[in-house]
Amino acid sequence: MSKAPLPTSIDTRRAAEQGRLIEGTVKLEKLSRLGSYLVDSEGEVTVDLTFGMDEERIRFVKGTAVASVKMTCQRCLEPVTLELEAEMNMGIVADDEAAKQLPRYYDPYVVDGPKQDLHQLIEEELILTLPLIPQHQDCVVKTEYGQAPEPSEGNDEANPFNVLAQLKAKKH
Ligand SMILES: [Zn+2]
Incomplete structure (x- = not known):
């Protein structure tokens, strides 16, 4: 079952108390800045946040935001699905x-005014997790850029495994 929509704006200090x-x-379609990095905006982010106050009476928020997104693979230029986790x-x-006074294990979340936009927070955190150069883990480049295989009779000449198979076959 799908979870309820995340509230857009909340008073984070009160939530911590x-x-x-x-x-x-x-x-994802609601996060247009994140969306500008993606192939499409289908899908959603699942968010799980805990607000509280620690023993030094510092208000904190911790948790995760996870999403499955599609970016363009920079080797083959096809979409690649990435699992983001902030x-x-x-x-x-x-x-x-006050941010400078925080213990190092906290990232500062500077809030001004009574309400904060949770969607904006989640969006910024997810953008920080995007890979600089998105790629398939086992990307087989389907173009002739770089080491072009020798032209061979028929077959999928861009597939290095086929080329290997042909080399092996020639030895016999
Ligand atoms: Zn690829």
């Missing part, structure tokens, strides 16, 4: 000065 757990999903462990602070 209340120790709220917020789960939900966001459709892990968050953030100290909620009012300004940059």
Whole structure:
């Protein structure tokens, strides 16, 4: 069963004081900045956040945002499906000065005003996890760029395994 939509805007400081757990999903089509890196915006992000206050009374939010997305493989230029996972462990602070005081294990989440846009937070965190050069793990380049195989009679000449098979066959 699909989870409920993630609330768009919440008071994160209050959520931390209340120790709220917020789960939900966001459709990729709603995250247009993230979408600009993707082949299409089908699918959704599953978000699981825990708000709380630690023993030093620092308000924090931690959790994960996961999504399956498609980018363009930079070797073969075909779509490649990537599993993104953003892990968050953030100290909620009012300004940059307070951000500098945070223990190192927190990333600063600077909030101004009573409400914060959770979708924007999730989108920024996911963009940070995007690979610089998306590629298939076992990408077989289907073009003749680089080491072009020798022309052979028939067959799929771009497939290096076929070329190997032919080389082996010639030895016999
Ligand atoms: Zn590829």
